[in-house]
Amino acid sequence: MIAETGLIALWLAAALALLQFALGAIGLRTGRDDYYAAIRSVAVAQGLFVALSFLLLIWLFLRSDMSVRLVVMNSVSVKPFIYKFSGTWGNHEGSMLLWVTVMGLAGAFIALFERSLKTRTLVATLAAQAFISLGFYAFLLISSNPFERMFPVPADGQGLNPLLQDPGLAFHPPTLYFGYVGLSVAFSFAVGAMITRDVGAAFAKAMRPWVLGAWIFLTLGITAGSYWAYYELGWGGWWFWDPVENAALMPWLAATALLHSVTVLATRDGLRAWTLMLAVVAFSMSMIGTFLVRSGILTSVHAFAVDPERGSFILALLAIYIGGAMALFALRVGTVKEGSRFELVSREGALVANNLLLSVILGLVFIGTLYPLLVEAVTGDKLSVGPPYFNLATGPLALMLVAVMAAGPLLRWRRDNPTALLNRISIPILMTAAALFALALFTTDMSVLALLGLALAIGVGVASLAPLWKRNLRRTPLHTYGMVIAHFGIAVALAGMACESSFTEEKLVAAKPGDEIAVNHWTLKFEAIEPVAGPNWTALEARMTAQYGDGALHQITPQNRMFAAAQTQTSEAALLTRWNGQLYVVLGDGDSEGRWQVRVWWKPFVTWIWYGGILVALGGFLAMIGRLRRGYKQRKQREYAEAIV
Amino acid sequence: MNRWLLWLPLVLFGLFFAAVATGLIMPKDNIIESKMVGKPMPDFSLPAAIEQRPALSSADLAKGKPTLLNIFASWCLPCIAEAPQLLELQQAGVEINAIASRDTPEDIANFLNRWGNPYARIGSDTTSRVQLELGSSGVPETFIIDGNGIIVYQHIGDIREEDVPRILKLLEEAK
Numbered sequence: 001m002i003a004e005t006g007l008i009a010l011w012l013a014a015a016l017a018l019l020q021f022a023l024g025a026i027g028l029r030t031g032r033d034d035y036y037a038a039i040r041s042v043a044v045a046q047g048l049f050v051a052l053s054f055l056l057l058i059w060l061f062l063r064s065d066m067s068v069r070l071v072v073m074n075s076v077s078v079k080p081f082i083y084k085f086s087g088t089w090g091n092h093e094g095s096m097l098l099w100v101t102v103m104g105l106a107g108a109f110i111a112l113f114e115r116s117l118k119t120r121t122l123v124a125t126l127a128a129q130a131f132i133s134l135g136f137y138a139f140l141l142i143s144s145n146p147f148e149r150m151f152p153v154p155a156d157g158q159g160l161n162p163l164l165q166d167p168g169l170a171f172h173p174p175t176l177y178f179g180y181v182g183l184s185v186a187f188s189f190a191v192g193a194m195i196t197r198d199v200g201a202a203f204a205k206a207m208r209p210w211v212l213g214a215w216i217f218l219t220l221g222i223t224a225g226s227y228w229a230y231y232e233l234g235w236g237g238w239w240f241w242d243p244v245e246n247a248a249l250m251p252w253l254a255a256t257a258l259l260h261s262v263t264v265l266a267t268r269d270g271l272r273a274w275t276l277m278l279a280v281v282a283f284s285m286s287m288i289g290t291f292l293v294r295s296g297i298l299t300s301v302h303a304f305a306v307d308p309e310r311g312s313f314i315l316a317l318l319a320i321y322i323g324g325a326m327a328l329f330a331l332r333v334g335t336v337k338e339g340s341r342f343e344l345v346s347r348e349g350a351l352v353a354n355n356l357l358l359s360v361i362l363g364l365v366f367i368g369t370l371y372p373l374l375v376e377a378v379t380g381d382k383l384s385v386g387p388p389y390f391n392l393a394t395g396p397l398a399l400m401l402v403a404v405m406a407a408g409p410l411l412r413w414r415r416d417n418p419t420a421l422l423n424r425i426s427i428p429i430l431m432t433a434a435a436l437f438a439l440a441l442f443t444t445d446m447s448v449l450a451l452l453g454l455a456l457a458i459g460v461g462v463a464s465l466a467p468l469w470k471r472n473l474r475r476t477p478l479h480t481y482g483m484v485i486a487h488f489g490i491a492v493a494l495a496g497m498a499c500e501s502s503f504t505e506e507k508l509v510a511a512k513p514g515d516e517i518a519v520n521h522w523t524l525k526f527e528a529i530e531p532v533a534g535p536n537w538t539a540l541e542a543r544m545t546a547q548y549g550d551g552a553l554h555q556i557t558p559q560n561r562m563f564a565a566a567q568t569q570t571s572e573a574a575l576l577t578r579w580n581g582q583l584y585v586v587l588g589d590g591d592s593e594g595r596w597q598v599r600v601w602w603k604p605f606v607t608w609i610w611y612g613g614i615l616v617a618l619g620g621f622l623a624m625i626g627r628l629r630r631g632y633k634q635r636k637q638r639e640y641a642e643a644i645v
Numbered sequence: 646m647n648r649w650l651l652w653l654p655l656v657l658f659g660l661f662f663a664a665v666a667t668g669l670i671m672p673k674d675n676i677i678e679s680k681m682v683g684k685p686m687p688d689f690s691l692p693a694a695i696e697q698r699p700a701l702s703s704a705d706l707a708k709g710k711p712t713l714l715n716i717f718a719s720w721c722l723p724c725i726a727e728a729p730q731l732l733e734l735q736q737a738g739v740e741i742n743a744i745a746s747r748d749t750p751e752d753i754a755n756f757l758n759r760w761g762n763p764y765a766r767i768g769s770d771t772t773s774r775v776q777l778e779l780g781s782s783g784v785p786e787t788f789i790i791d792g793n794g795i796i797v798y799q800h801i802g803d804i805r806e807e808d809v810p811r812i813l814k815l816l817e818e819a820k
Contacts, residue, residue: 154722212816291665319662323662327654327655329654330652333651373664
């Protein structure tokens with residue numbers, strides 16, 4: 001009965017979304033207040049029903065109900081609890097239901113708490129949100145019903161893709177989804193504002209927390225995904241420019257640009273049309289990302305849920321939403337009043353430079369990701385665009401972007417004096433130059449990009465803290481701290497990337513138990529190889545001790561794992577983290593003479609990449625809290641003032 | 646701003662849509678043409694997988710009439726899905742022999758009791774050696790072999806209901 005109840009709840013939620021859209025459309029046309037009041041309650045009800053449906057699906061997975069096809073295909077009864085839980089969204093149907101659930105809850109949240117937007121724009125936003133949800137409801141109910149029963153009932157399930165059986169999975173995809181859905185809310189806001197032509201500071205302030213929220217989740221999702229790929233795939237790399245990684249990176253780039261342009265709109269009422277366009281582009285990138293992953297149109301290590309039919313469905317939704325929004329943009333933006341103007345050397349100028357650079361990087365990543373597809377459509381050749389293109393094309397621009405990032409926060413709004421800027425930023429510039437000089441002198445064979453990157457990271461790390469210089473730290477608003485921490489995080493991550501790519505030491509040996517392997521200051525002793533078993537896998541485990549210099553001995557146990565249900569092998573890398581880097585050991589295959597392939601990396605400061613990512617997300621979080629608190633206070637003051645009058 | 650410029654995003658999106666839609670509609674050439682088609686069965690001799698059925702060797706597959714060779718395993722879910730189709734083929738008078746991949750006698754017996762046993766002979770390939778020699782990498786897979794032991798066709802994945810007529814036609818042609 002649980003499955004049937006879940007399906008009924010899903011149908012009811014879909015019907016409510018239809019009602020929400022209809023109320024909005026009719027309400028906007030006739031301008032009747034009672035429709036406006038009703039749409040809020042409908043949005044809340046829709047959110048509750050779809051959330052109920054998702055909770056019931058989780059329950060089915062936790063109970064290992066093998067009469068439900070989705071559970072059979074993606075779960076197995078002996079699986080650890082956490083993976084039963086995360087298995088709910090580790091598949092196509094479940095993840096689509098999660099998507100529409102988060103959208104529904106976001107709609108409910110807007111209906112309950114949004115007070116600063118004009119009512120008409122709010123209604124248009126909720127109607128747009130319902131319209132997007134409807135597409136996903138149709139998708140779920142027509143072609144991918146998560147509650148479908150299976151007959152005959154099999155004895156047990158097939159298990160989850162072993163690569164996905166990892167704590168990372170419990171965390172990574174939903175995080176990205178929250179990000180994507182947050183951007184869908186920003187998109188709905190933009191569509192709502194285009195319909196009512198109400199684009200201004202109030203609109204920007206209402207949209208900003210959603211953009212920030214989405215951006216925080218995307219940042220965390222990409223950071224977690226990068227770390228997951230790093231330790232789970234066993235290749236020692238942290239970014240592969242894989243289409244699916246790019247699918248997450250592109251919305252992040254667009255969201256980062258949007259985040260900065262919406263600030264210009266909120267503070268100075270500039271960049272109106274551009275901000276609307278970015279909101280549309282950011283959500284397009286989320287949809288395109290989902291499409292690329294689900295349709296299997298690009299081959300990738302991540303393509304675990306591939307189905308061309310589903311691809312067509314998502315593509316159709318993409319055409320309706322994005323095509324529609326872009327047509328609306330072309331028709332309406334001409335009639336939106338132009339925002340205020342500014343000088344080139346100003347905070348706005350730096351933010352525009354940020355936006356242009358981010359857009360160009362986005363464009364380059366987009367072209368690189370889709371170019372193979374285009375070539376195949378035209379000539380039929382299969383090719384792949386690898387890291388050489390992406391690094392070369394985006395690296396220099398990314399460094400320029402980081403340099404702009406150092407200067408931007410030190411500029412005044414509207415207009416500033418170039419010499420004054422140079423004064424403010426002189427210390428970071430000197431530090432960068434000194435670092436560059438020292439690195440060029442004392443290191444050999446560092447690539448130009450890494451050299452510049454590391455030197456810039458040092459300068460930018462200092463410059464990013466400069467906005468706090470000579471300020472009363474207790475009166476500095478929270479969102480300023482947020483910006484400082486996020487920018488500092490970028491410098492930390494950049495330093496990690498540059499160090500990892502320049503100073504990594506690697507060794508590949510065929511070793512017997514008893515052998516010693518030396519890498520950098522590390523000495524590894526290969527002691528034994530033993531079989532071990534987990535809940536649904538067996539593995540060969542190498543027992544090794546690792547010692548840094550004369551330091552303490554650490555036990556490490558890299559594994560070669562075999563999953564019973566899916567007959568798949570994965571290698572579980574063993575990692576040892578020190579403050580100055582990470583030791584990364586992978587156990588490969590054995591040969592007939594009892595030797596084992598062992599791959600060892602010493603990666604200095606590699607962890608800074610992810611610490612940086614976490615700092616960036618933390619900065620975003622502080623900024624969001626700061627903005628929300630300030631908005632709340634201002635509203636209270638306004639209400640108070642109105643009450644007195 | 647030039648008003649025509651405002652349509653640019655839509656135009657670019659249209660181009661993207663066209664490129665992707667063609668990519669999606671164009672048939673994917675991911676059907677792997679087997680290298681084994683047209684070649685004789687490699688020599689092998691496998692022990693019986695269960696007591697009720699005799700063992701299988703390559704000589705059993707060249708006795709003058711076309712046969713099917715099905716590679717399956719009790720731990721494979723698509724094999725359950727294709728079981729009814731195999732029974733249907735057997736009832737149509739087709740001789741079906743099988744190689745059980747990486748399996749145990751008890752599991753195979755349970756599997757066949759539950760989902761039906763369409764096989765004349767079943768060889769047990771515990772190490773997948775024969776399976777690999779046949780150019781097969783997964784289960785289920787099905788080979789059509791003519792009366793002289795030459796491989797006519799390799800079907801990768803489970804046999805669906807819609808595949809049955811084609812397989813019967815190929816068997817007819819192989820006579």
